[in-house]
Amino acid sequence: YRIAVMASGSGSNFQAIVDQVQKGKLDVSIELLVCDRPQAFVVERAKEAKVPVFAFNPKEYASREAYETLVLKELQDRQVDLVVMAGYMRIITNVLVEPFFGRMINIHPSLLPSFPGVRAVEQAVEYGVKQTGVTVHFVDGGLDSGPIIAQRAVEIHEHETADSLTERIHAAEHVLLPQVVRWLREGRVSLDGRRVSVRL
Ligand code: GRF
Secondary structure, eight states, X not given: OEEEEEESSOOHHHHHHHHHHHTTSSOOEEEEEEESOTTSHHHHHHHHTTOOEEEOOGGGSSSHHHHHHHXXXXXXXXXXXXXXXXXXXXXXXXXXXXXXXXXXXXXXXXXXXXXXXXXXHHHHHHHTOSEEXXXXXXXXXXXXXXXXXXXXXXXXXXXXXXXXXXXXXXXXXXXXXXXXXXXXXXXXXXXXXXXXXXXX
């Protein structure tokens, strides 16, 4: 079972998957890291883990479709079964969504459909909700809008700051994301319209 990860930043979620694979707890082969910021720390993590990297600078392309066509070719050449978006901070187009619908997931730091988009953690603190959390969902054409596979709640404490909350959100993500990858790998997940069921 071959997976690729797409990420833009620090890559702690990428690392959480690598760690589970290295401990023998997740039976997948990480074929590729796709990164739209060649200087991002996640690229260092991939090199350390001996995962091949496809990094590109979107500014060097005429359109999203132009670089996504290259990404698609990389994914297809490596016969990737599942694409995991782990902090990939760009909208993707049909060039990637269509060929991978049902085989591409994203992790988002809120209980969707609350607080889609960037700054989800800050927005939850500012809004004053008492719980937020993390969501793993299939990717569709919208912004954080695809069918939800799993969610985990995180309490918001009094005097919480975005920084302190981000730490606990990350801890929840690092458990949930490898877990969902395991479910998919084991064929436990089925999709019926918007509704996802997981056989545990
Ligand atoms: C995560 O919080 C993810 O939910 C969000 O971006 C962050 C990426 O963190 N979309 P990292 O790069 O995996 O450390």
